[in-house]
Amino acid sequence: MPLAAPLNAAQFAAAEQSRLAAYYGRFTSPEQKEVLAVPQRLVAAWAKNDAGAVADVFTDDGILILPGDVFKRGRGEIRSFLAAAFAGPFRGTNVTGRPVDVRFVSDGVALIRTHGGLVAPGDLGIAPELAVRSTWVAVRDGGGWRLAGYQNSPRGDGATLRW
């Protein structure tokens, strides 16, 4: 089978722009796009299975809540938890999602809801077992945004993943 020619820089930029446009959907204001960078940072850090980089998306005392008995307080707990997860069954996984709601509850606090989930190694999409509804509580932290809280809940009856 012939290999596709590698993208040149312009083609790559265009593809990236189109991917971003699809991700932002109807949330296209500069403020919305700015805060929607937070999930993208987490997705990118997760793709490398880099627990420290995922934890760094959170504030120093950020909270992580997942289905199953997971309630982590603080970047340190989050990092250790994910380092173990990536050493175990979550190695090679990706996460993905798209925003379904973005709102600013005050200056410096944004709520994002996404529909997404975990992508098993080698899979191209989210299996029903791994589908989630997420709430991201983003706060302005210095020049950027970080997560004060992140929670996901099973999406759909078939969403059986527990941590």
Add this chain to the structure above:
Amino acid sequence: MTNKAAALVAGAKQWAGYYGDYPNGEEGAVLTAILRIRAAWSDNDADAYADMYVDEGSLLVGDSQLVSREEIRAYMTEAFAAGFRGTHVTAEPKEIRLLTPSVAMAVTEGGVIREGLEDLDPADEVRGLWIIVKRDGDWRVAAHQTSPVKS
């Protein structure tokens, strides 16, 4: 003490316990929103329940995402007449944090106590995240979602 007074004292003691580690201060004020939600639920009162949310309040119930107070009202009106009839809800505060002077994040553990049961079935235990905002000097829920703990 009359029976009524004794019942009130017992009820007050139980109610005070709902504040957990946050009886006072601004965190205690934030928690009043959740306590009023509990009270409305115990009364199976969809209006009182919905009125604790801001106009654009969001609530995830099971797999139903509600995105306004009126959607919440409609959903809970039906639910209290059917699946949630006679149920209670518990929500023990585990964390309450002011993100700004008018926006707070709370984490609770609890769940829906099925009709006829005294205590929460461990299988029904959930952990909830709440975003609670100050509107006109009083605290209201902007967003709430729960995740299963044991089931």
